[in-house]
Amino acid sequence: METQKLHSWNLSYSRAREVQSELACKVEFTRLKKNPKLIAGIDCAFSRDGERILAVVVVLRLPGFEVMEIVSASRKVTFPYIPGLLSFREAPVCIAAVEKLQTQPDVFMIDGQGIAHPRRLGLAAHLGLFLDQPTIGCAKSRLTGTYEEPPLEKGAYSLLKDDKRKQKTQSEIIGAVVRTRTNVKPVFVSVGHKCLLEDAIRVVLECAVKYRLPEPTRLAHQAVSKLKLKA
DNA sequence: GCGACAG
DNA sequence: ATCTTGTCGC
Numbered sequence: 001m002e003t004q005k006l007h008s009w010n011l012s013y014s015r016a017r018e019v020q021s022e023l024a025c026k027v028e029f030t031r032l033k034k035n036p037k038l039i040a041g042i043d044c045a046f047s048r049d050g051e052r053i054l055a056v057v058v059v060l061r062l063p064g065f066e067v068m069e070i071v072s073a074s075r076k077v078t079f080p081y082i083p084g085l086l087s088f089r090e091a092p093v094c095i096a097a098v099e100k101l102q103t104q105p106d107v108f109m110i111d112g113q114g115i116a117h118p119r120r121l122g123l124a125a126h127l128g129l130f131l132d133q134p135t136i137g138c139a140k141s142r143l144t145g146t147y148e149e150p151p152l153e154k155g156a157y158s159l160l161k162d163d164k165r166k167q168k169t170q171s172e173i174i175g176a177v178v179r180t181r182t183n184v185k186p187v188f189v190s191v192g193h194k195c196l197l198e199d200a201i202r203v204v205l206e207c208a209v210k211y212r213l214p215e216p217t218r219l220a221h222q223a224v225s226k227l228k229l230k231a
Numbered sequence: 232g233c234g235a236c237a238g
Numbered sequence: 239a240t241c242t243t244g245t246c247g248c
Contacts, residue, residue: 044238046239081239083236090238112237122237143237183248188237238239 001101024120032199036106041216043111045224047231055093056224073097087126107134109216114190116175128193135192136200147177154182180208
């Protein structure tokens with residue numbers, strides 16, 4: 001697959017934050033294709049010596065979730081983990097892996113936030129722009145925003161809002177806290193690029209068949225964990 | 232100044 | 239993210 005290089009990844013922290021704010025306005029909120037059949041999951045891990053970052057992309061075909069393709073890439077770690085700047089650490093490897101894909105997924109599901117981010121450009125949104133493809137952010141925990149605990153039943157969800165002392169009556173909806181399994185900690189879903197929040201929630205729930213994490217992200221994590229052992 | 236903080 | 243096995247509970 002082809003990708004776009006919108007900017008350098010070798011930036012100072014302050015410049016990186018500026019780039020995020022500049023790119024955030026390029027995120028597109030458009031309805032996703034009715035029934036996505038090919039869904040890709042992306043996840044990263046570190047080599048045992050901690051010198052490199054590994055990324056795996058798994059392409060699944062619904063409704064059976066058969067693995068259609070799986071690719072991986074490796075890069076030296078060049079950026080530290082700083083809350084809010086995760087994409088500058090993980091996006092490069094993810095992009096390298098995606099470029100190896102022969103299959104064209106309908107949508108990508110990433111382990112991280114979409115626009116549920118301080119400057120509205122989490123890893124999933126940032127990747128969406130570089131891939132110019134629909135992406136969904138499905139994180140295991142919150143980065144920013146406030147929410148009410150959603151009902152305990154699978155399928156239930158509450159909205160993730162961001163209250164900026166700017167708007168008093170309005171609080172921006174940046175994502176959803178989704179229960180993918182009854183009585184299990186919810187996941188944080190947000191739009192990455194070229195989809196709507198309702199699309200993101202629907203796809204995540206459709207892919208959450210038996211575990212807390214939806215199949216794409218879950219299988220990508222499983223695959224990168226194994227790869228980690230031999231690298 | 233203090234606390235929060237994706238992976 | 240990572241160090242790490244069994245174990246309690248639905």
